[in-house]
Amino acid sequence: MEHVTLLRKHVGVKLACTELQVARSSYYACLRPPTPTVIRPRPRPARALSAEEQNEALAVLTSEAFVDKAPASIVAGLLDQGRYVCSTRTFYRLLAMMTTARDRRNTKRATPYRKPELMATKPRQVWTWDITKLKGPRKGVVYNLYVVLDMFSRRPGRGVDARRA
Numbered sequence: 107m108e109h110v111t112l113l114r115k116h117v118g119v120k121l122a123c124t125e126l127q128v129a130r131s132s133y134y135a136c137l138r139p140p141t142p143t144v145i146r147p148r149p150r151p152a153r154a155l156s157a158e159e160q161n162e163a164l165a166v167l168t169s170e171a172f173v174d175k176a177p178a179s180i181v182a183g184l185l186d187q188g189r190y191v192c193s194t195r196t197f198y199r200l201l202a203m204m205t206t207a208r209d210r211r212n213t214k215r216a217t218p219y220r221k222p223e224l225m226a227t228k229p230r231q232v233w234t235w236d237i238t239k240l241k242g243p244r245k246g247v248v249y250n251l252y253v254v255l256d257m258f259s260r261r262p263g264r265g266v267d268a269r270r271a
Contacts, residue, residue, distance in 0.1 A: 107136045155192060163192050163200055177201070226258035233263065 110133050113122035123130045155163065166172055172180045177197035184191055192200075226232040234257055240249040254263040 107133060155196065159192065160200065163197065164204070166191050167197065167200060167204075224257065226256075229256055229258045232257040 107128070109126055110119065110122045110128055113126070117125075119130060119133065123133055166180065166184070167177075172183065175183070177194045180197060181191075181194050224232050233254055235252065235254045238251045238253070240251055241247075242249055255261070256263060
């Protein structure tokens with residue numbers, strides 16, 4: 107940008123930027139001082155739970171009666187008892203703060219599927235096969251080409267003789 111500033115006195119900004127392959131908008135943006143960004147903290151909502159109410163809600167979430175229930179079930183169960191602690195969404199927020207917003211039941215995790223891997227260490231140990239359809243001489247006539255291969259040597263099998271050889 108200093109080169110553009112030096113050249114603009116002689117040839118102008120447009121030609122200087124063109125010759126130095128610099129966008130004019132970038133040059134003018136560098137001339138402006140950066141505007142400071144002020145990040146203001148978010149004000150606390152007026153209806154937010156107090157510390158005592160949060161502790162009560164957390165105690166309900168971790169109690170024996172509700173430890174494996176979803177927040178919607180907890181709110182419904184508390185309303186049946188004639189109690190209201192907080193909303194379903196607030197329970198979810200508290201669980202997220204505790205990093206436990208997940209399936210709360212004791213379930214077994216599915217093990218990831220591993221594709222079977224076949225390894226041949228010597229000939230005639232593992233065989234593989236393939237079928238290819240070939241067009242025939244007339245429409246509707248199809249021939250099936252069967253290929254059976256030894257995975258170790260990649261040589262085709264020779265029918266019944268392959269076992270004896």
